[in-house]
Amino acid sequence: MADSTATIDAAGIDRWIRAFATAVAENEGMLTRLDSAIGDADHGSNLARGLKAVLAKLDGSPPEGPAALLKQTGMTLVSSVGGASGALYGTFFLRMATAAGATDALDQAGFAAALRAGVDGIVARGKAEAGDKTMYDALAPAVDALDAALGGEDFAGALRAAAAAAAAGRDATTPLQARKGRASYLGERSIGHQDPGATSAALLIAAAADTLG
Amino acid sequence: MKKLINDPADVVSEALLGMAAAHPELRIDHENKIIYRADAPVQGKVALVSGGGSGHEPLHGGFVGPGMLDAACAGEIFTSPVPEQVMAATRGVDGGAGVLHIVKNYTGDVMNFDMAAELAAAESGVEVVAVVTDDDVAVQDSLYTAGRRGVGVTVLVEKIAGAAAAEGRDLAAVADVARRVDAAGRSMGMALTSCTVPAAGRPTFDLPDDEIEIGIGIHGEPGRRRVPTAPAREVAEMLVEPILSDLDFTGGDGVLAFVNGMGGTPLLELYLMYNEVATILAKSGVTVVRSLVGPYITSLEMAGCSVTLLKLDEDMLRLWDAPVRTPGLRWGV
Structure with a gap:
């Protein structure tokens, strides 16, 4: 259904984060298996542990407004996950919070801009470029697809396009040679493995499509 | 697996209890898993903070004391500490002359120390300079990888920069000698x-x-x-x-x-x-x-x-x- 007035309030952000947490919990073993091939076999368990802490905060007395929720999520991930994934996902949510600003609800353009600010934060933190075989390879096409589809009537459709682009970006990491993170030490031996970070990042965008459209 | 442990989940925290019991000259924040020299902060001295995943002992906690580190943050085994830990340690050792972070070049360590330095500067105005060690020649092609790993030279950087701080050099000078050691190792x-x-x-x-x-x-x-x-x-x-x-x-x-x-x-x-x-x-x-x-x-x-x-x-x-x-x-x- 055409819905050009859809807005994303704190309840929407709450749904999105919970859906992401569920997806990570369901795919924890798969993420860790992917990470054991080219990393240190803890991406699934680390992220699942961090999101469990995030859910505990959401179930407690969550702050009001989308920005405060995003900030709380970012701080919790930063302080409970550790390693590179904690810093990167934490930075993503913290930068989203800053971009969201003091508002009760984001409009579609505001959400897309906040999402892009989060992805820009990941780039600033991790210095990744397209094709380095990282989470950025799923997120960059996703924010581009969302922006391209925005002006239309159908926000749900725009989010689905973003999720499809993230999934395609994730799949495209398999033939790449890693240039960032621990996988990069493998050199050519990293070729032929799907990147675990791009995989969890695709889950994040898919969760947005499932809950915010 | 045969190990002298009680529960895999408690290895780091129980080892810290042992360090506290064995070394009264250290002060340990068990909640944040930080090892301090007992007299920290030392007023007027540049303070040195390092840290990293556990499992590399005596690095880093075993190098806390006069002439070397002021504090060390212990992460989970082979997992970098988190920014909150590093921030707490940074605040805990600052004696007004600034804080040097010594960071081994691993993606997670570098990012978490970066975030801690940003947060520490924003929240408390503590001046922080980070030196990253990257001495491992086994990593070739640094342009196409995360770069050389920080290994053995880290011990030497902590000793030599620690001595420079102990003799009263300022933060820029202590950071300079730390970088020179890394570059020459x-x-x-x-x-x-x-x-x-x-x-x-x-x-x-x-x-x-x-x-x-x-x-x-x-x-x-x-x-x-x-x-x-x-x-x-x-x-x-x-x-x-x-x-x-x-x-x-x-x-x-x-x-x-x-x-x-x-x-x-x-x-x-x-x-x-x-x-x-x-x-x-x-x-x-x-x-x-x-x-x-x-x-x-x-x-x-x-x-x-x-x-x-x-x-x-x-x-x-x-x-x-x-x-x-x-x-x-x-x-x-």
Whole structure:
């Protein structure tokens, strides 16, 4: 259904984060298996542990407004996950919070801009470029697809396009040679493995499509 | 898996309880897993904070004390500490002269220390400078990887920069000497066996009885190559040659030669290896003026060793000889 007035309030952000947490919990073993091939076999368990802490905060007395929720999520991930994934996902949510600003609800353009600010934060933190075989390879096409589809009537459709682009970006990491993170030490031996970070990042965008459209 | 532990989940926190009991000259924040020298913050002195995943002991907590680190943050095993920990340590040691972060070059460590420095500057105005160690010549092609890993030279940076801070140099000068040590040091390691992370319960990688891994890091990451088991003399060649071909160690004020145990190799074998290394260096025209032999930056119970060479200048040599009083290194006091 055409819905050009859809807005994303704190309840929407709450749904999105919970859906992401569920997806990570369901795919924890798969993420860790992917990470054991080219990393240190803890991406699934680390992220699942961090999101469990995030859910505990959401179930407690969550702050009001989308920005405060995003900030709380970012701080919790930063302080409970550790390693590179904690810093990167934490930075993503913290930068989203800053971009969201003091508002009760984001409009579609505001959400897309906040999402892009989060992805820009990941780039600033991790210095990744397209094709380095990282989470950025799923997120960059996703924010581009969302922006391209925005002006239309159908926000749900725009989010689905973003999720499809993230999934395609994730799949495209398999033939790449890693240039960032621990996988990069493998050199050519990293070729032929799907990147675990791009995989969890695709889950994040898919969760947005499932809950915010 | 056979280990002297109670529960895999409690290994780091229970080891910290033991450090507190054994070393009353240290103060331990068990909640944040931070080891402080008991008299921190030392007013007017540049403070040194390091940290990283646990499993490399005595690095970093064993190097806290006068003449070396002011605080060390212990992460989970092989997992970097989180920014909150590093921030707390930074605030806890700042004596008004600023804080030097010593960070090993691993993606997670660098990011978490970066975030901590940003947050510390924003919240408390503490001046922080970070120096990243990256001495592992096993990582080739730094442009296309996360860069060389920080290994053995980290111990030497912590000692020498710690001495510079102790004699009253300012933050820029302490950071400068730390960078000079990193730039003048090179390392290469090898493994005879893998190691077992307690929570994982099984060895990180499989290494057959008749093979050794050359060019390993300190987390059971893969090395440059696997070769058949060889006599110590040949292993020493495999470690020293890539170091000498990466940097000219002849001339100057001489070299510090450091043979490090990975955790599961006895001192007997480390001294045997030191002899082989010293022989190669003598033949190569490298003058050794200081040595360090023992397990100082380890990888749990991994058997194997690493070789670090540091090309000294007069300043570094004097700072190396300066008094130090920590659980892991202690002389001149």
